[in-house]
Amino acid sequence: MPATFHSASVDTEEFGRELDKIRDEVLASLGERDAAYIRNLIAVQRKLELGGRALLFASWLPPAWAAGTAALAVAKILENMEIGHNVLHGQWDWMRDPKIHSATWEWDMASPADQWKHSHNFVHHTWTNVLGKDRDIGFSAMRISPEQPWHPIYLAQPFYNALLALFFEYGIAIYDVELERIPSGKKDPKEALTQLRAVLAKIRRQIVKDYVAFPLLAGPAFLPVLLGNLTANMARNVWGHTIIFCGHFPEGAEVFTEDRLESETRGEWYLRQLLGSCNIDGGRLFHIMSGNLSHQIEHHLFPDLPSNRYAEIAPRVRALCERFGLPYTSGSLARQAGSVWRRVLRLALPGPGRPAAGEPPARTLEAAA
């Protein structure tokens, strides 16, 4: 683990004001260029999907199967990440286009948009990396931080993390229903049941579309189309899982205790978002394919700024961190993913031992006096 970062000497509020300035500048400059970006992207994604499905109709030719499946997988990844995730964050609400708006958008995911917006936009983005509050820490099923107490069930987590990667969208959908909160009475079972029904209705539509309707339409190519669709869905799941786990769980991402939330200022909130997030380095195409979650830090600082702006402001955020002596965690995909998997494997076992006496179990950050 890197040396513990002590923020007591940082002027958190000045840091926050600088970030607010960046945010205001971006908001004031939103315009035609941004609108064109998302409209073009949506058009490209839909054409890719149509093209992929058309190619799969000729999938008795192996190259057509490979190209069709690849196009469909890319389309599904774009739809989920750079488009769906970001539209549902309200990043494009400023356009006032009801067709590209967080209030009306629905996506090709097992999670109904409404449920996901609650568990993600509200629970995760508000309480980022706060133990006991942010359910995204290990997605309530894995031990991803040494501060989480060990249990024998975690011995199996390398196995079910791999399984979760393959079926990520279903994992997220079930996870959003918050079943683990029912026994303690924090969640009304009736509400959970209603949510579960909505999830099942969505899963049903997706299964009918990808595994029944399109294969049937392809006639003799039934099986290759079905397999192509299955491969595309799984590729999307594994990719989404990888990117999302790299955003919060590699070495360098910090977790916090609940006492930190008390009277947390704007500056402290920014700081927690920064310290709990990790970026992934890459080129423009990689950033788009990752839904710009490769700019996880910028995304967590400004979850509702349009994602096409993250790359532009990243150097400024980074310079700001340097100026304030704050860490800015970033690494290649291989490094970050390797780091995540090392954690998953290491923390399947008990330990590492409790932190030395005198050191808090999880970082408690205080604003500079």
Place this chain on the structure above:
Amino acid sequence: MILTSASPATLLQRLSAAAQWLTSPLLPDDYLGLINPLWGAGELCGRVEAVDAETSDAATLVIRPGRGWVTHRPGQWIRIGVDIDGRRHWRTFSLSSAPGRSDGRVTVTVKAVRGGLVSDYLVRSTAPGTVLRLGLPEGAFVLPEPPPPRLLFVTAGSGITPVMAMLDGLRLDNADGPDVILVHSAPTPADVIFGRRLRNLAARWPRLRLHERHTRSEGRLRPADLARLCPDWTERSLWACGPPAMLDDIAAHWTGPADRLHVERFSLVPTAAGPGGRVRFTRSGREAEAGGETPLLAVGESAGVLMPSGCRMGICYGCVARLRTGQVRDVRTGQVHGEVGDMIQTCVSVAAGPVEIEL
């Protein structure tokens, strides 16, 4: 054997429902719109096919409406949604063309208002090919069928636009057609929208008498002028469209039956202000502090709520939303009103204390 012959409409509906299984979670429209935005029925669009300058600050947009368009009645208006700097803005404009043109197109004629973002954009920056969002034709400022035998139109500025559509629809060439007087005000002869067209019509058809009032040299039209130009003015059926002062004057001096006076207002004159309050939008969960002068529509828009909108002056009802709690003040009258469940016009309502809106 039971064979039911489905009508084409229900067959289309069934096909569309079946296609939805293939496009879920999107709609078939979303893919059709990729090819041609006019094909989608979910969101009515129109393509600007020509922009004809009328005066130095007014232009006629020739628009081909897409699927879902409904034929209008002359005098009606539509809401037009246009994207400027990436943001959608809605305004209302009168249709200036008679319905049922053989080319299937309609026109709106827009005068660039000083400081008017949308009107200025439509007049000066709209190129053929631009796709606009459209609302369906609305409004009761229309001629009855058949039209009354003696008509009087009193218009000023862009108030001529709905009347142009009416004139086009009247059978002026028919000997049994109605007797029509048009009194139109504009600053100078060059500022008369449709000037040449109106003068040509009046020259050709004796049943149409045109009086142009050039206000820069002659001053504003007064009811006394109207009585002089058209002694039987209160005995006619009158359609008036123009600035509020002119309309108020006419209404104050009108002695004919109330149902023969038809007035279309194009602007909002706010009168009242109050303390305001906190506004919560229940469905989107957004909140904002609202002053007593900011309409709820603007409050919601800046809070990122998807606000329906239209004329922004209390005419078109394109902006109505349900009031959940609290009361609102009508900026036109100052009246504080509202009960749970009321549909309120957000463009002319400001918060009178804390308010919850179902949006």
